[in-house]
Amino acid sequence: MAHLVWQDDLNTGIEEVDNQHRRIVEMINHLYDVEQKDDKEELRKVLVDLVDYTQSHFAFEETLMEEAGYRFSRAHKKVHELFIRRVEEYRMRFDAGENIVQELRDTLTRWLLSHIRNEDAAYAETVKASMNALSTDQGWLSRSLKKFFG
C-alpha cells in the first residue's frame, strides 16, 4: 500500500480536529517509510508516538463532545477505548518480536479513515455550534490543546 493522501471528505470543518487527523495520516505514512528501512528501534519509536498522539487526539475529541453536550459522546468514547485496546495488543505482539507493522498499518488506515468519515463526522455539527457559542471564551480551546498535547 502506498502513501495515504488526504481527501476532502475527511474534513469535519473543525480546524483543530482536522489538523490532528492530518497529523495522524502523516504519522501513518511515516510508519510506512520507516518500515522500509527495517530499523526496529526507530520503528518502535514511531509506533509509540503514533499511539500516544492518537490517544491525545481521542482525549481532546472526547472533551469537545462532552463540552458540547453531544448526546452520543459516551458511545463515541467507548469506540475510542475499544480501538486503543486493539492497538495495545499490536504493541504487545510487536514487543514479543512479531512483525505486525503491515497488519497494524492496514488496520489503522481502515479503522481511522472510516471512523473519521462516520463517527467523527457525526459530532461535527453539534461541536461546531457549541464552539461558536463559546467563541467569547477564547482561552478554552488553547487550554484544552495545552492539556492534551503539552
Ligand SMILES: [Fe+2]
Ligand atoms: Fe478523530
Ligand SMILES: [Fe+2]
Ligand atoms: Fe473519534
